[in-house]
Amino acid sequence: MTSHDRFLGREERHLTVIPPVDDAAVTRDRALIDRLWNIDITRKVTILLALGLIWELGVLSSNVSDQVMPTASATLAAFGEGLASGAIQTAAWNSIKTLLSGYGIGLAVSSVFVSIAVAWRFGTDMLTTLSAMLNPLPAIALLPLAMIWFGLGKGAIIFTLLHSIVWPVSLYAMTGIRGISPTLKMMGRNYGLRGPRFILLILLPAAFPTIISGLRIAWAFAWRTLMAAELVFGGQVSGGGFAGAEAGNSGGLGWYIFRSQMENQTASVFAGLLAIIVIGIFVENVLLRGVERLTVERWGMTRSGS
Amino acid sequence: MSLSSPLLKVDGVTLQYKTPERVVTATYKVDFEIHDGERYIILGPSGCGKSTLLKAVAGFLEPVGGEMTLNGKTIRKPGPDRVMVFQEFDQLLPWHTVRGNIMFALRQGGRAGTKAEAREIADEFIAKVKLERFADSYPHTLSGGMKQRVAIARGMAMRPQILLMDEPFASLDALTRRQMQEELYDLWEANRMTLLFVTHSIEEAIILGSRILILSSHPGQVRAELNAHQFSHRNADTPEFAAFKERVHALVTADTQTQEEGVSA
Numbered sequence: 001m002t003s004h005d006r007f008l009g010r011e012e013r014h015l016t017v018i019p020p021v022d023d024a025a026v027t028r029d030r031a032l033i034d035r036l037w038n039i040d041i042t043r044k045v046t047i048l049l050a051l052g053l054i055w056e057l058g059v060l061s062s063n064v065s066d067q068v069m070p071t072a073s074a075t076l077a078a079f080g081e082g083l084a085s086g087a088i089q090t091a092a093w094n095s096i097k098t099l100l101s102g103y104g105i106g107l108a109v110s111s112v113f114v115s116i117a118v119a120w121r122f123g124t125d126m127l128t129t130l131s132a133m134l135n136p137l138p139a140i141a142l143l144p145l146a147m148i149w150f151g152l153g154k155g156a157i158i159f160t161l162l163h164s165i166v167w168p169v170s171l172y173a174m175t176g177i178r179g180i181s182p183t184l185k186m187m188g189r190n191y192g193l194r195g196p197r198f199i200l201l202i203l204l205p206a207a208f209p210t211i212i213s214g215l216r217i218a219w220a221f222a223w224r225t226l227m228a229a230e231l232v233f234g235g236q237v238s239g240g241g242f243a244g245a246e247a248g249n250s251g252g253l254g255w256y257i258f259r260s261q262m263e264n265q266t267a268s269v270f271a272g273l274l275a276i277i278v279i280g281i282f283v284e285n286v287l288l289r290g291v292e293r294l295t296v297e298r299w300g301m302t303r304s305g306s
Numbered sequence: 307m308s309l310s311s312p313l314l315k316v317d318g319v320t321l322q323y324k325t326p327e328r329v330v331t332a333t334y335k336v337d338f339e340i341h342d343g344e345r346y347i348i349l350g351p352s353g354c355g356k357s358t359l360l361k362a363v364a365g366f367l368e369p370v371g372g373e374m375t376l377n378g379k380t381i382r383k384p385g386p387d388r389v390m391v392f393q394e395f396d397q398l399l400p401w402h403t404v405r406g407n408i409m410f411a412l413r414q415g416g417r418a419g420t421k422a423e424a425r426e427i428a429d430e431f432i433a434k435v436k437l438e439r440f441a442d443s444y445p446h447t448l449s450g451g452m453k454q455r456v457a458i459a460r461g462m463a464m465r466p467q468i469l470l471m472d473e474p475f476a477s478l479d480a481l482t483r484r485q486m487q488e489e490l491y492d493l494w495e496a497n498r499m500t501l502l503f504v505t506h507s508i509e510e511a512i513i514l515g516s517r518i519l520i521l522s523s524h525p526g527q528v529r530a531e532l533n534a535h536q537f538s539h540r541n542a543d544t545p546e547f548a549a550f551k552e553r554v555h556a557l558v559t560a561d562t563q564t565q566e567e568g569v570s571a
Contacts, residue, residue: 188362189366192384299400
């Protein structure tokens, strides 16, 4: 008698009709408060409100001068005033214009670099070596050099921005392209794609999850570099050295902060910082996230290999 | 019916590939011919160079010896007259829908002039693999079997001279795999395309193949070439099928047996 034999007596089951399940037992609505709290925004806004309240009460309960530390409400008021007078919008738009021209040129330069690198093995080695070497160099460190070459003004800023855009975008694009599955590449060649069409229709979209990380990093680098550069130029303004100072309306947000500090408008300094934060959040969480949602997430390519 | 000139002629083909350390010979002086409408199977153990051989027919790899001709013309580079269906699911472009993938192939491969024409052909072949409901879905939302059906539909829509299949069902679960074999057989019955199918599954070879080429391993050389058109999924449970399977099995594993004997001697 084997050990299995003692199970022989067990009854088999075969249901001809499976009993119905009570609907309420399968799904039920969650309580409203529970659902609200489950939304990211609700929790984050709550945190912000709490922090604002601590800030307000903290400043009010101490006797710090508002030259040093304005209250949250004073900052918001200065922000509102800046918006009402249009000074913040003008400054923000000036910064964004500069950034966009830098970003545009930077992407064009990167595409040329990457195309050469894809077509030519020596080009690959050159680009990966160069970008690995130059990527860690903070772009703002090049500003003095750029000022020697291009003088005070937009040219120097854009040159500096290029440095913070070209290397990360190229580096990420190359990493993305190297990670593309050989099957996908063979498939493209199978249908007769080669040259620029192969790059544009196969390599570029296939590497897009990684490329978008590069775009994100390039934006973050460039935005920080721009603010720093504008502050440096602000520091050099004496009687209208920088175009922004004389024309009165072509300085960016960095310049706005610098000027407010010179005028002892500490609340406006905070308002300028707030504007930088708001724009940063908008670009990263609305624009770039939106692009991501419409592309890589829709295509199910979110596991970006980097 | 006398045999006309072959569609694909592989003549004494030796293939090599490079690893970082060495040059490996994948196949050695392999020859075979495929005629129009055949379901030609290359069967062999892993390491017999069957996938490499298929990639060479596709034009991704040039032989170091011998010649391959399609309709008398030497194969030199990849082209849409020899469409490949791969084992990997990522052969579909994730950024195109099911219909978009087929349209992309048709337009880039020069099989459809206008978008409307491409759409019409795409829909025709989506219907052939019964994926009408998923025409607008992105590949990542499909199951493995559905993805392979899209790849097959895309390949067939190109109306290639020959459809190359590199173990297209090897990554599927057993149930789906059997179902896909039957579907492919039915598609062939309805459309009579020429197939060159690589597999290491003996049963799959017998079900699908009209003719089976068996390769030895390391490097791949022709061991046998058998007719199998009398077998399909419809008689897979007959004693004849089982007997034939035994025979093929003996041929496929002949290598390993001699090796083992060599060791024990």
